[in-house]
Amino acid sequence: DTAVSQTPKYLVTQMGNDKSIKCEQNLGHDTMYWYKQDSKKFLKIMFSYNNKELIINETVPNRFSPKSPDKAHLNLHINSLELGDSAVYFCASSQGTGGEQFFGPGTRLTVL
Amino acid sequence: KQEVTQIPAALSVPEGENLVLNCSFTDSAIYNLQWFRQDPGKGLTSLLLIQSSQREQTSGRLNASLDKSSGRSTLYIAASQPGDSATYLCAVRKAAGNKLTFGGGTRVLVKP
Numbered sequence: 001d002t003a004v005s006q007t008p009k010y011l012v013t014q015m016g017n018d019k020s021i022k023c024e025q026n027l028g029h030d031t032m033y034w035y036k037q038d039s040k041k042f043l044k045i046m047f048s049y050n051n052k053e054l055i056i057n058e059t060v061p062n063r064f065s066p067k068s069p070d071k072a073h074l075n076l077h078i079n080s081l082e083l084g085d086s087a088v089y090f091c092a093s094s095q096g097t098g099g100e101q102f103f104g105p106g107t108r109l110t111v112l
Numbered sequence: 113k114q115e116v117t118q119i120p121a122a123l124s125v126p127e128g129e130n131l132v133l134n135c136s137f138t139d140s141a142i143y144n145l146q147w148f149r150q151d152p153g154k155g156l157t158s159l160l161l162i163q164s165s166q167r168e169q170t171s172g173r174l175n176a177s178l179d180k181s182s183g184r185s186t187l188y189i190a191a192s193q194p195g196d197s198a199t200y201l202c203a204v205r206k207a208a209g210n211k212l213t214f215g216g217g218t219r220v221l222v223k224p
Contacts, residue, residue: 004155043156043201045211056211090155098143098208103156 003027004104006091012110020077021107023091032074033092049074050097081111114139116204118215126223131189133218135202140180143208147176147187148201192222
């Protein structure tokens, strides 16, 4: 009955590798988000999609590329991983672009 | 640029005491404000969403107030329990389609 799910939960990889994180929501929402929570626990928006269209794209290196194959899925691909990419990445969804947001459990990415 | 502040960063209270958590924001032109709870190593759980036209929202032991003109929201948790121990985050949205801007959170410890 998980509302917003992410895979994998943990990801440990070497610098320079490419990796993907997947997100799925079964709430029937039309808007999805990616957030990054750094070591100081600050949460910052990275991207947002509404009906598969990109509507928010914060100042994120273009090594990060989101993809929304349908309204229920939003994936994040990261190229050429760097040490500074180590963080917890959260997916969220909402109904409408101003609705209450529901978060996934997070993916802890560690770049060695 | 919207800035969201939560003071104090940490709070410890004995069980049964009422909790008062503060959130302040610099730009009073907001669309809505959302309170979240985050347990260690977990995702965010939505607690309450207050629209800009509302003064307060209630859910069980939780009550959140909003004073846009002074740029403040307060989350009250009545009769705190050890299970209320977590980090509480507030986030504001300027307009539908805009990002949520998060505060740094208040880490709460309720001692039995």
